[in-house]
Amino acid sequence: MTRNAASEADTAVAALREMIAAGRRCVVFTGAGISTESGIPDFRSPGGIWSRYQPVEFQDFLRSEEMRRESWRRKFATHGMVAEAEPSRGHRAVAELVRRGKVASVITQNIDGLHQRSGVPEDRVIELHGNTTYARCLECGERHELAPIRDAFMADETLPACRVCDGLVKAATISFGQQMPEDEMRRAEEETLACDLFLAVGSSLVVYPAAGFPALAKQTGARLAILNREPTELDSLADLVLNREIGPTLGAAVGVE
Ligand code: NAD
Numbered sequence: 001m002t003r004n005a006a007s008e009a010d011t012a013v014a015a016l017r018e019m020i021a022a023g024r025r026c027v028v029f030t031g032a033g034i035s036t037e038s039g040i041p042d043f044r045s046p047g048g049i050w051s052r053y054q055p056v057e058f059q060d061f062l063r064s065e066e067m068r069r070e071s072w073r074r075k076f077a078t079h080g081m082v083a084e085a086e087p088s089r090g091h092r093a094v095a096e097l098v099r100r101g102k103v104a105s106v107i108t109q110n111i112d113g114l115h116q117r118s119g120v121p122e123d124r125v126i127e128l129h130g131n132t133t134y135a136r137c138l139e140c141g142e143r144h145e146l147a148p149i150r151d152a153f154m155a156d157e158t159l160p161a162c163r164v165c166d167g168l169v170k171a172a173t174i175s176f177g178q179q180m181p182e183d184e185m186r187r188a189e190e191e192t193l194a195c196d197l198f199l200a201v202g203s204s205l206v207v208y209p210a211a212g213f214p215a216l217a218k219q220t221g222a223r224l225a226i227l228n229r230e231p232t233e234l235d236s237l238a239d240l241v242l243n244r245e246i247g248p249t250l251g252a253a254v255g256v257e
Contacts, residue, residue, distance in 0.1 A: 009249075012242050016253040019225055019240055020102060023197030028094050029213055030108045030115070033202020033228060037088035037247045040081060040112055044204060053078060058177035061170060062138075065159065068168070072153050072160075075132070075171050079146070082132060087118035089247035090201065093254040095119040105191045109203060109210050111173045126188045128180065128210045130173035135160065139167025146171075180209060192217045199225045202246050205232040214238075 020026065032042035056071040087095075095118040097103040105124050106115050111132040115125045135144040142164045149169065152158040160169040174180060192198065198217035205211040205226075211234070218224045218237050225240040226232055227249060235241045242249055251257060 009244070012244055013249060013252045015240055016225065016227070016242060016249065019197060019223060020097070020199070020253060023102065023195075023223070025195050026097065026103045026197040026199060027191050027195040027217070028097065028103050028106045029198060029200045029203065030094070030106065030110060031201070031203025031205075031207075032110060033204075034088065034090045034094075034246055035085065035110055035112055035114055036202070037090060037245075038085040038112075038114055040085050042202075042204075055176060058175040061175060062168070068159055068170075069157055071170070072149075072157075076150055076153065079132075079150070082112050085112060085114060087114045089251040089256065091115060091118035093247075093250040093256040094201070096254050096256045098124055104195065105187075107188045107191065107210075107213060109207060126184050126191065128174070128184055128188060130171075130181065132171050132173050134172050135169050136172045137162035137165060137167045137169050140165045143172070144169050185209070188213055189216070192222075193220055195222050197225065198222050199227065200232075200234070200238075201227045201250065203228065203232070204230075205234045 036042050053074040056067050060067040061071055091114050094103065094106060094115065098106065098120050105126055106120055107126045107128065108115055109129050111129050113131055113133045116122055134146060135149060136142065140162060142162055144160060149160045162169055192213045195217060198214055200214050205214060214224055214234050215237060224238045226235060226238045227242045227244065227246060229243060229245060231243060
């Protein structure tokens with residue numbers, strides 16, 4: 001790093017540190033970018049796994065047994081990468097802010113469960129797009145673990161059925177075309193309205209309705225900071241924009257390795 005680049009980085013970190021220090025009740029909003037340093041590619045990286053495994057839309061999953069098989073094939077092709085991922089420096093910095101009582105809640109678009117794994121209590125994480133590390137029955141909501149589903153599917157592509165009601169079982173993510181989870185959307189809105197600093201980290205802020213929360217925070221008087229490698233659609237609204245790598249920037253601002 002040149003001396004200029006180093007001093008620019010120091011200034012960016014200091015600005016973020018000051019903003020966090022001034023916040024009384026902060027919300028952190030995360031997207032796929034916070035997990036790339038854990039080895040899980042984001043959606044938009046060229047040649048990334050998500051372009052090879054286009055998700056199955058919800059209506060197709062409901063309609064067709066073959067599409068359900070295809071959905072589980074894709075799920076298990078990428079499952080190891082998520083199952084083996086460890087929280088990144090960015091996740092650890094967010095967990096530390098929650099531990100200090102600075103951050104009231106973490107609203108995430110991610111489905112990898114890494115905020116919980118990094119030590120953020122379950123009830124402080126609001127998952128807008130669900131969680132891919134387990135499955136649920138679409139009829140009765142019963143939780144199903146993936147290991148037995150995977151064993152049966154890998155043996156002869158047996159599709160899972162709910163042990164309680166025989167309903168369709170699907171990874172516990174919100175698919176394209178599936179209704180957003182009501183409870184999570186309501187909690188995310190409440191937390192957004194109650195915060196005085198909204199920190200958006202590693203999201204391109206183009207996936208709605210999730211990307212509506214930063215604008216809502218700003219409208220209700222909170223300060224908005226955006227930390228993302230590249231510019232986002234909402235940069236013009238923000239009080240602070242940092243086009244930087246998440247781990248080194250947030251890690252240094254919070255004092256976490
Ligand atoms: P996105 O892929 O649209 O955006 C991620 C953003 O993070 C990009 O703008 C990218 O430039 C930036 N970024 C990546 N690595 C970074 C780093 N180390 N430092 C700084 N910036 C970095 O993701 P999104 O907006 O979160 O939305 C995509 C959807 O895909 C989400 O709804 C989510 O459900 C799903 N998704 C989830 C995961 C996951 O759970 N880990 C991974 C891929 C996609």
